[in-house]
Amino acid sequence: MPTITLPNGDTKQFPAPVTLGEIAASIGAGLAKAAIGARVDLGAGPELRDLSSVIDQDASVAIVTAPRPGQAAAADALFLMRHSAAHVMAEAIQDVIGKDVLLAYGPPTDTGFFYDMHLPEGKKLSSDHFEAINRRIAEIIKEDRPFTRYEQPADQALTRLKSEGNKYKVDNAERAMGVASSVYRGPRAAPAESPGASGREAASLSFYATGEPGRNWEDLCRGPHVPSTGRIGAACVLSLASSYWHGDETSDRLTRVYGTAFATPADLDAYLKQREEAVKRDHRVIGRSLRLFHIDEAVGQGLILWTPKGSIVRKELQSFIAAELKKQGYTEVFTPHIGSLDLYKTSGHFPYYKDSQFAPIVERQTLERLCEQGCSCAELMARIEGVSERLAAGINQRTGSQTIAPDRVIPDDRLVEGFMLRPMNCPHHAKIFASGPHSYRDMPVRLSEFGTVYRWEQSGELNGLTRVRGFTQDDAHLFCAEDQVPAEIQGCLSLVKVIFSTLGMKDYRVRVGLRDPDGAKYTGSKEAWDKAEAACLEAARSLGVPFSQEPGEAAFYGPKIDFVVKDVIGREWQLGTVQVDYNMANRFDLSYVGPDNRPHRPVVIHRAPFGSMERFCGVLIEHFAGAFPTWLSPEQVRVLPISDKSNEYAAAVVQALRAADVRATCDHSNDRVQAKVKVAADEKIPYMAVVGPRDAESGSVSVRARGVEKDLGAMPLESFVRAVRREIDARSAELGVRP
């Protein structure tokens, strides 16, 4: 006698087990018609289920419906459609390419779905096949075949899958049954689930036929699905990529086919259009057309050349944050881009991350001498990577923990000294702190620097401004007494908030990176980590925005609070970051004198509200689609003389603007005004000042603001200059000059 609780609190009693479809029908015919699945809570948390699923105990049930025309589809509905569309696409691909394509894993994602598959030797799938595949997808949807679920005892199902010769499905089934030996930490896009596991004990495996089992296409799958293919509004294949089986780079390489589905063809169309539009916002495209930055093969991969226009944007951002830092009592320092290898052995960067740093720089004479002595490459490496006895003893003594492997320690006279391009700024700042005595009265010491760092990123990871090999952090290190940590974290978070609110960036998420309980890469004591993690969580809670806690995302020296945004393609990038570090002070033996006249260890906070200037500017270009607010615009006003006859007055206008520290130029070309307007509009310049004989006579300018179809009319030059100046000073996000 199941009692069903509906979302509005009503309850319904059924004399016998019922399907979710029957429950929908009992509520209303319209609902039954619109239903495509249901969200069910049997007491263990809500889960999505098929309409055919039988409920034989008390439960909360919310029917998931396909949206009415014009209504936005709910996440659950899209999930069901996309999960189902993955099956339809896989069937279509097998129809087009061949039945011998081995399917591996095909989950829904945030914006669609993908299916990983293994193509048999000699077979190829390329975008040339998309048209045929999409046609077949449309046919299958039109055929409106039911998604038919059936179950088989696990051992029987496994035998069958083995006979079909698809090792991926066999593997899926084994994992679903819980017999797999290794733990599957699924790809981030697709959280680990047990494909085909029908119950928690997985005594049986479930399959879905698109139509009639045994006759139509089918796939091992745990579900849930929409009732029939026709209930997938519209679906299409989008792109091809590659992936590793289980995300393991030593495992098989698979072909990943991305697709998406929407409730209606109109929604799908709108999505595809939006994707096209997004590409136009790509910072690499805008960066080239607006000449904001340049990457040159001859300079090197992932190395940014800031052109004059981009440099203005970056410089304005730096001045903006510098003013905020001054308010918070920071002091500025300058340090070199390179440091002794020993420094990074002390800080721990070299042993922990040597593979993601540029190779050490060793003096030429030393190398020549070693060559003459017949030193092998392997020997050289060992002697560079080794740690001196003195250094190892010091580090171990201070931290009390074994941070240097014994085989790393070699006699000082065998050691080859070198330098490194710095991967982080903190060691230099630590040495500045250590260079003089500090009283508790002077704490915290806040050292800031726009510090450029270099990291050896894998070539396949490089991406425009967002992932580079040399970048400048708006870095600072706060050396605090322990009881100052919470307030200082708050101060850092407020910087990030000022940046985001000034620039009108609302679409970000906050991530608290904690240590992975099984991870071995971390340095420092458990007690220190516990304290640091508690401080970060406390600060995140006070932020007033939702945040996620992510084990394994911590830095090797401490936990952190990150601000993450998405680019136009939907990829996530970490921008601002605040990291608590209880380790660096130990490693560098930093101290301050407390009120008790005894030395105390400071706690160090690393923070970079922009993160990296390169990445931030990349994201910012996309945020504004290149149309920067006036204060950030490389060119703020373009003066457009009607003809040569007005050149003299135009020059006077430019001069007046420049005198007020407004970035202005004049378009002297012999084009007509129409053309000059078009060019200035394409360059996304905030204001145009059209000047002709009439303006020269009255001392006015005819103003046109970006994004406004018509000109705003004439206004006195002086008031225009004043208005623009006021807008810049306010760092206004909007163009506000009006006559």
Next chain:
RNA sequence: GCCGCUGUAGCUCAGUGGUAGAGCGCACCCUUGGUAAGGGUGAGGUCACGGGUUCAAAUCCCGUCAGCGGCUCCA
């Protein structure tokens, strides 16, 4: 780093074995025009780089480099 795709003028791209092309941009000339492209002329190319096949290669093959999309990484 791995898989796939791509690489032709400053930019966007056409050219599929037989003389290297277009539009935009650039230079110059005409035009002196009041708000999203007036007209003309011209310069500009080791067809990414290196090898191979061929009478002949931008085009076919191999390798390298770089870019793009993923994956894997990411202090």
